[in-house]
Amino acid sequence: MGWSFPVGTVKGTTIRVHLTFLLFLVWIGGTHYLRGGAAAAATGVLFMALLFTCVLLHEFGHVIAARRYGVQTPDITLLPIGGVAQLERVPEKPGEELVVALAGPAVNVAIAALLALALGGVPSASDGLAVENPGMGLLARLFWVNVSLVLFNLIPAFPMDGGRVLRALLAYRLGYTRATRIAASIGQAVAFGLGLLGLFGNPLLLFIALFVYMGAASEASAVQLREAGQRMIASDAAVTRFDALSPSSTIEDAVESLLRTSQHEFPVVDGAGRLRGVVTREDMIRALREQGADTPVLDVMRRDIPVMHHRQPLDEALRVLRGGKLPAIGVADADGKLLGLITPENVGELMMVQAARPPRPPPANPWQRNPAGGVAPR
Ligand SMILES: [Zn+2]
Numbered sequence: 001m002g003w004s005f006p007v008g009t010v011k012g013t014t015i016r017v018h019l020t021f022l023l024f025l026v027w028i029g030g031t032h033y034l035r036g037g038a039a040a041a042a043t044g045v046l047f048m049a050l051l052f053t054c055v056l057l058h059e060f061g062h063v064i065a066a067r068r069y070g071v072q073t074p075d076i077t078l079l080p081i082g083g084v085a086q087l088e089r090v091p092e093k094p095g096e097e098l099v100v101a102l103a104g105p106a107v108n109v110a111i112a113a114l115l116a117l118a119l120g121g122v123p124s125a126s127d128g129l130a131v132e133n134p135g136m137g138l139l140a141r142l143f144w145v146n147v148s149l150v151l152f153n154l155i156p157a158f159p160m161d162g163g164r165v166l167r168a169l170l171a172y173r174l175g176y177t178r179a180t181r182i183a184a185s186i187g188q189a190v191a192f193g194l195g196l197l198g199l200f201g202n203p204l205l206l207f208i209a210l211f212v213y214m215g216a217a218s219e220a221s222a223v224q225l226r227e228a229g230q231r232m233i234a235s236d237a238a239v240t241r242f243d244a245l246s247p248s249s250t251i252e253d254a255v256e257s258l259l260r261t262s263q264h265e266f267p268v269v270d271g272a273g274r275l276r277g278v279v280t281r282e283d284m285i286r287a288l289r290e291q292g293a294d295t296p297v298l299d300v301m302r303r304d305i306p307v308m309h310h311r312q313p314l315d316e317a318l319r320v321l322r323g324g325k326l327p328a329i330g331v332a333d334a335d336g337k338l339l340g341l342i343t344p345e346n347v348g349e350l351m352m353v354q355a356a357r358p359p360r361p362p363p364a365n366p367w368q369r370n371p372a373g374g375v376a377p378r
Helices: 019-068 094-119 125-129 134-153 161-174 176-200 203-231 251-260 281-290 314-323 344-356 371-375
Strands: 004-010 013-018 075-079 082-086 265-269 275-280 307-309 329-332 338-342
Touching (some): 004 019, 019 082, 203 344, 251 281, 275 281, 275 329, 314 344
Parallel strands (some): 307 329
Antiparallel strands (some): 329 338
């Protein structure tokens, strides 16, 4: 997720803080200062630290539940509306996703219950403002923060946990893809409703609406990509008409190709038609400036470009492309002869085309691979 930065790593999970979470903390600190000066601001800071901890514990609820099903969590991003635990994949069964989604809010329910126990009962909202006993007031406010974390997260919209709960429940009957599409639409409708409420009431709602809207949209497009990836093979997404360079080409030759075509990535192909590497536009410009036009492309090209069999499932190719942050991957026939390149730009175009086509019936099992790719040799 953009606009976030890492603050630490716990058991292989990187904790990231979104810029807006910091703004939210500043907002809390500021309102405290305005209400009661430096002492109140200090309590506010303590409160922030505790709030931060509650949100983090919530996310670790998801992480621990996901680990039970063998799903790791590379990172957690803290947002003002809670956090987003970025699971490496969606758990295999709707029941598992349900447990993972509910594990977060369950942590806040547990914290709220402990606080109510410590306070000797459910605190009233006015207890949070108790000036004669600041410690008591802090715990009471923390209780209500946990209650609101539960309520917010159970809003049935991505990226809230409620969105995942909704999808899991729908997926029991409708399958993963349709369930996601419906849950994403409901999420966007909820976002619209919140935005409308925000316009006439609390401006904070507008801000939440924006997050919900983006969350729903990104979940829908991630599923669309996955669905397309499972249905198609690598060569469906490959550019097959391209200019290639030879191992004896120079940067001058590469620049000529750059200006003659609309390509940004140029494969270097040897006499047997095998891919030796890829020269990107950025590499070319840098080499031209720093090393000169007669530098051999062999000195400039990226050599870590994987080559896949053209009938491999597309989602495997996409995973490799994204995972390695590569400018391109090669697609070749059984003899290793280069047939085309898959570039992020071309994948983007493919997705635009897919989004414009009328939906096809989804595969029976969303986790099933394209059998054509599975049996073909690499
Ligand atoms: Zn959560």
